[in-house]
Amino acid sequence: MRIVLVGPPGAGKGTQAAFLAKNLSIPHISTGDLFRANISQGTELGKQAKAYMDAGNLVPDEVTIGMAKDRMEQQDAENGFLLDGFPRNVSQAEALDEMLAAESMKLDAVLDLEVPEDEVVKRIAGRRICRNDSSHVFHVTYSQPKQAGVCDVCGGELYQRDDDSEGTVRKRLEVYHTQTEPIIDFYRAQGLVVTISALGKVDEVTGRAMGALQNKR
Numbered sequence: 367m368r369i370v371l372v373g374p375p376g377a378g379k380g381t382q383a384a385f386l387a388k389n390l391s392i393p394h395i396s397t398g399d400l401f402r403a404n405i406s407q408g409t410e411l412g413k414q415a416k417a418y419m420d421a422g423n424l425v426p427d428e429v430t431i432g433m434a435k436d437r438m439e440q441q442d443a444e445n446g447f448l449l450d451g452f453p454r455n456v457s458q459a460e461a462l463d464e465m466l467a468a469e470s471m472k473l474d475a476v477l478d479l480e481v482p483e484d485e486v487v488k489r490i491a492g493r494r495i496c497r498n499d500s501s502h503v504f505h506v507t508y509s510q511p512k513q514a515g516v517c518d519v520c521g522g523e524l525y526q527r528d529d530d531s532e533g534t535v536r537k538r539l540e541v542y543h544t545q546t547e548p549i550i551d552f553y554r555a556q557g558l559v560v561t562i563s564a565l566g567k568v569d570e571v572t573g574r575a576m577g578a579l580q581n582k583r
Contacts, residue, residue: 367392367446367579368471370453370462370558372550373479375538376486377564378571382479383450385572390579393442397451400433401425411436430454431461438465446474459549475582476553477575479564483539491532498522558582 387394404412453459496502496517
């Protein structure tokens with residue numbers, strides 16, 4: 367299957383993408399991974415992306431599209447893929463359609479993870495990270511440390527990243543609503559969108575997603 371995964375920040379896209387890709391035996395292709403791989407490997411596209419990022423600018427669509435095209439042409443993506451973070455706007459969605467059409471391919475589904483805005487803010491703004499090891503993550507509601515402000519694993523101080531503040535989260539949601547959300551209507555017009563609730567336990571959401579995708583096969 368060829369799938370695009372969409373949803374607001376905090377919807378759990380990365381977590382669900384990993385489970386779905388494994389269950390469907392297709393590669394999980396995320397924008398973040400594409401950028402890191404191209405930059406670390408020193409590809410021409412990676413050098414271009416790094417120059418924009420170092421200058422504090424957004425990477426242009428054509429660079430992102432080029433990276434995605436290269437990745438989708440790799441052998442492990444022959445039988446499908448799950449795109450996470452691409453396309454991020456209608457221009458990229460149109461470019462993806464053109465890429466696939468050139469290879470006589472098309473998307474099978476666009477999976478829309480739906481989460482109420484207040485829940486997104488609660489999920490992200492409640493995160494607390496260990497200063498000693500950023501892989502140690504807690505939450506003021508969902509995964510509380512035994513001692514407030516102290517990491518259970520190493521005793522380090524827990525803090526809230528600037529990116530996780532409520533104000534920043536709401537700004538990220540505004541960007542999502544103006545830039546990325548329109549691709550849902552773009553794909554809905556093609557009959558590709560399946561929307562599921564991303565509330566509940568991880569395995570419950572995965573189960574809903576797999577059920578919705580089965581109907582698109």
